[in-house]
Amino acid sequence: MTGVPTGLPESDMSSSLELISSKRISDESVKKQGSNQKGTLEYKYKFYTFIIIFLFQVLLNYDYGVMPVIFHSIQNSYNFNSTELGVMGALPHLGYFFLSPLLSHILSNYSSKTSLIISIFLNIVALGAFGLSVNKYMFFVAKFCIGVTQALYFTYYPLWVDTFAPINHRNLWMSIVQGGIVIGMTIGYVMASVFLYVGKFGWRYSVMTQAIGLGITVALFWMVPKKFIEFDPSRDDIVNLDLCTCGKTVNNPSTSSMETKYVTDETNLDDESHFRNNFNVKRSHSLDVVTPVHPTQQKDISRVYSNFDSSMINSKNPKCSKCFLNNVKLHNEINQIKRLSTWSKFMLLCKYKIYMVNCLFTSIIYFEVFGAHNWNTKIAISYYNMNEKTTHLLFTIQSFSGAVLGIVSGSHIIDQIIYHYPKYPLLVDFMILIWGSISSLFGVVLLSNKSPMGFVLCVFILLFFGASMNSKITLTSVEYLPHNLKPTGASFFMAQYNVLGFMLGTLIPGVAIDIYNNYKAGLYIIYLSSIFGVVSYLIIIYMKWKGIKKGKKKEFGYVN
CATH class of the missing domain: 1.20.1250.20 (MFS general substrate transporter like domains)
Structure with missing residues (x-):
């Protein structure tokens, strides 16, 4: 078999790849909101x-x-x-x-x-x-x-x-x-x-x-x-290395209002997306509480894709070292897939x-x-x-x-x-x-x-x-x-x-x-x-x- 070795641990590879769709930094989602009107x-x-x-x-x-x-x-x-x-x-x-x-x-x-x-x-x-x-x-x-x-x-x-x-x-x-x-x-x-x-x-x-x-x-x-x-x-070429997906709250008047919600209440998901989303949020330690994000705050969040249709990213969070390391790993895996035969x-x-x-x-x-x-x-x-x-x-x-x-x-x-x-x-x-x-x-x-x-x-x-x-x-x-x-x-x-x-x-x-x-x-x-x-x-x-x-x-x- 030619190309880059594919022997990544299955759990690590799949877990980070499933987060690809929530880590875009383009303006694609903002454009798409208008283009779908x-x-x-x-x-x-x-x-x-x-x-x-x-x-x-x-x-x-x-x-x-x-x-x-x-x-x-x-x-x-x-x-x-x-x-x-x-x-x-x-x-x-x-x-x-x-x-x-x-x-x-x-x-x-x-x-x-x-x-x-x-x-x-x-x-x-x-x-x-x-x-x-x-x-x-x-x-x-x-x-x-x-x-x-x-x-x-x-x-x-x-x-x-x-x-x-x-x-x-x-x-x-x-x-x-x-x-x-x-x-x-x-x-x-x-x-x-x-x-x-x-x-x-x-x-x-x-x-x-x-x-x-x-x-x-x-x-x-x-x-x-x-x-x-x-x-x-090339849509996945760039990953925002500073983007935090931990779902931590920020002591800020605009974000202090919390909303208790099950992830599976998102009504535009298919059956596979529901349980994936639910457990992806658990991985991010956002089991019970989700911070609502206003649409204007999602400029760094790209198009919602079919295999991860609900974004849980808090764009106002400061840099997070754990997420930074995960994002570096994600970036490397994306490039690794691109180089495969x-x-x-x-x-x-x-x-x-x-x-x-x-x-x-x-x-x-x-x-x-x-x-x-x-x-x-x-x-x-x-x-x-x-x-x-x-x-x-x-x-x-x-x-x-x-x-x-x-x-x-x-x-x-x-x-x-x-x-x-x-x-x-x-x-x-x-x-x-x-x-x-x-x-x-x-x-x-x-x-x-x-x-x-x-x-x-x-x-x-x-x-x-x-x-x-x-x-x-x-x-x-x-x-x-x-x-x-x-x-x-x-x-x-x-x-x-x-x-x-x-x-x-x-x-x-x-x-x-x-x-x-x-x-x-x-x-x-x-x-x-x-x-x-x-x-x-x-x-x-x-x-x-x-x-x-x-x-x-x-x-x-x-x-x-």
């Missing part, structure tokens, strides 16, 4: 950029809706078997995987705007090649290139939401962007179904429509000022255990959802003997309504739980566990009968509850990590769910169908996978509960 020019630019990010999500997922519809046409015209169709569907995700080691380097060292424009332009070229393919090899190469050129965007958009979204609407913005996945797939599904009526090669027009839409969106994206796009890797950063991610298990949980969800999306149409026609036109209509309504309703209602319920029950940090996790258990139950119900309408209803319920968890677990993928590790964390997160979720979810059911010569084998592979998801989330809940218990006993912050 509706009606200001900066907010309008952010919202405009958000719309562009959403449109990219819709258009880049368009072809995933096209593929299930055109499988039948391509198979008959070019003599594909089920395994080859699965390989073709899996190749874009293999492309993501191969590019993933470079993505954090690109986002950390080059212009995000320029990189995205180049990446999406190349994606348009790859789509054109796919639409003009005349043999199997052209299909395979074009699909692989489509995946490679989409990878940068899929790594970038969680970082953009985490960096630029208003703090009180971060879950909402993420859920809307995530909803673009379903909307894009649904539009692609509908357009491909319509273009099939044009003739044998009507599917080519649906692919070209996607390329034209991306070209228009890139032109709109080019007009956005860089400051609303760029991911700034990409491989060393990937190894450092392994220290964040909840993050790693969350990655596995996400992959299992995507394995089931994407396997169902790719194979349900063909299974419905070939195994359940449903009419092709009826299948297209039902699955269009089902995919759009089930997934969109799930994403919107799930994110709303999670936000309400966080807002109204901040003292119960595991409540959101138990809700996600319940949703996962319901999905597993209906997966078993689906396998136990051969009713076409029962199949459609069970798939709707599975999509609804799977989508309900989606925005939360995606946002969590970058919440746990310090800023300098977020590009690496996002690229690893994207790479592993594309390989373990999307790629295997597309490939393995097709292989099972060919081996057993029975579509029932594909159904078992797809719909029994949710049981492993429930088990993995039980592990996450246990780890969080253990961390809370450990923090209460030892009075120091939770360590992943």
